[in-house]
Amino acid sequence: xxxxxxxxxxxxxxxxxxxxxxxxxxxxxxxxxxxxxxxxxxxxxxxxxxxxx
Numbered sequence: 001x002x003x004x005x006x007x008x009x010x011x012x013x014x015x016x017x018x019x020x021x022x023x024x025x026x027x028x029x030x031x032x033x034x035x036x037x038x039x040x041x042x043x044x045x046x047x048x049x050x051x052x053x
Contacts, residue, residue: 002042015039 001022005014019037026034 001038002040004043004045005041007044007046011041015041 001018003014003018005011018039022037023034026032
């Protein structure tokens with residue numbers, strides 16, 4: 001999964017929280033145990049409403 005974080009964010013915390021949320025949801029919806037979720041920081045933005053298509 002690739003993400004873009006806001007400048008000033010604690011990147012490690014953002015990635016950990018995202019990993020846990022993805023794991024929780026996939027396991028809840030499918031019943032499949034997830035071993036890992038890879039998160040790649042693709043960039044940093046200072047724009048508050050940045051959305052990448």
